[in-house]
Amino acid sequence: QKEVEQDPGPLSVPEGAIVSLNCTYSNSAFQYFMWYRQYSRKGPELLMYTYSSGNKEDGRFTAQVDKSSKYISLFIRDSQPSDSATYLCAMRISNTGKLIFGQGTTLQVKP
Amino acid sequence: GAVVSQHPSRVICKSGTSVKIECRSLDFQATTMFWYRQFPKQSLMLMATSNEGSKATYEQGVEKDKFLINHASLTLSTLTVTSAHPEDSSFYICSARGGLMTYEQYFGPGTRLTVT
Numbered sequence: 398q399k400e401v402e403q404d405p406g407p408l409s410v411p412e413g414a415i416v417s418l419n420c421t422y423s424n425s426a427f428q429y430f431m432w433y434r435q436y437s438r439k440g441p442e443l444l445m446y447t448y449s450s451g452n453k454e455d456g457r458f459t460a461q462v463d464k465s466s467k468y469i470s471l472f473i474r475d476s477q478p479s480d481s482a483t484y485l486c487a488m489r490i491s492n493t494g495k496l497i498f499g500q501g502t503t504l505q506v507k508p
Numbered sequence: 509g510a511v512v513s514q515h516p517s518r519v520i521c522k523s524g525t526s527v528k529i530e531c532r533s534l535d536f537q538a539t540t541m542f543w544y545r546q547f548p549k550q551s552l553m554l555m556a557t558s559n560e561g562s563k564a565t566y567e568q569g570v571e572k573d574k575f576l577i578n579h580a581s582l583t584l585s586t587l588t589v590t591s592a593h594p595e596d597s598s599f600y601i602c603s604a605r606g607g608l609m610t611y612e613q614y615f616g617p618g619t620r621l622t623v624t
Contacts (some may be wrong), residue, residue: 411569433615440512440615441552469611485551493605494544496613498551 399423403486403499412508416473420486420499423467427488430462432471435483436503444484445471459489475505511535512604514616521623523591526586529619531602537582538604541612543575546599558585592623 403420410416411416418432429448445460447453447469453460460473469488473480486499511534521527531541540559544552556572558564558579566572576588585604589596599620603613 403551424554438618438620440514440603440617443612446612462531495554495557496552498552498553500549503549 398423399432399455400497401486401488401499403502404426405500407503407505409505410476410508412476412478412506414476414506416476416480416504416506418471418473418484418486418502418504420469420503421467422469422488422497424497425464425467426490429489430469431487431493431496432458432460433485433498434485435485437482441485443450478506481505510606510614512538512614512616514602514619516619517617518620519622521621523593523623524591526588526590527566527592527621528586528601529600529621531604531616532584533583533604533606536604536606538585538606539582540552540605541579541585542584542603542605543585544588544601544603546601546618552601555587560611589621592621594623597621597623611623 400420407452432445434444435441447460450462450464457474482504483501485501487496513532515530532596543555546552552607555570556564556566558577560579579585603615605613
């Protein structure tokens with residue numbers, strides 16, 4: 398069993414839709430949770446960073462962490478074609494520990 | 509701020525040759541750099557962690573004699589793929605972290621290696 402599971406998709410939505418991306422994990426020691434966006438043939442860029450459980454909002458993006466269910470989500474409101482990319486969840490145990498990535502979900506937002 | 513560059517962006521080499529990939533932190537000092545490999549439609553897999561001035565720590569299953577990592581300065585780390593084979597063809601991405609209290613990793617744009 399992988400430490401972090403993420404549905405690779407692809408996920409296709411119309412412009413303006415609300416997108417929900419999810420990851421599950423097995424290691425209850427994970428404390429720090431991140432979402433990265435990766436455009437084709439580029440390196441990942443950090444979108445959201447959360448510590449422990451709860452919600453965090455930044456513009457059109459909301460990250461949720463449910464540690465009791467070992468489940469994290471990223472919501473994108475009013476999705477735009479420019480949001481089309483691969484979204485990777487990542488997590489780690491300590492502040493300076495190794496990042497463990499999910500497989501990534503490919504999202505396409507159609508105009 | 510926090511820009512990481514990689515060079516080259518893509519390289520094609522023949523089987524049996526060696527290839528060097530550079531990773532530079534442009535506007536901060538990176539005490540720790542990480543090297544990842546990403547196969548098509550798969551996630552990033554950590555290969556090794558290097559701290560400036562010390563030997564790299566390799567992940568299980570990564571051959572340290574094949575993937576040579578040098579982190580000679582606070583702004584430069586290099587990955588050399590020695591005696592490359594077609595199965596080494598992949599997307600190699602570095603990331604850099606600056607300072608013990610700066611937890612965030614900043615990723616480079618990646619290097620596409622194709623071994624023919």
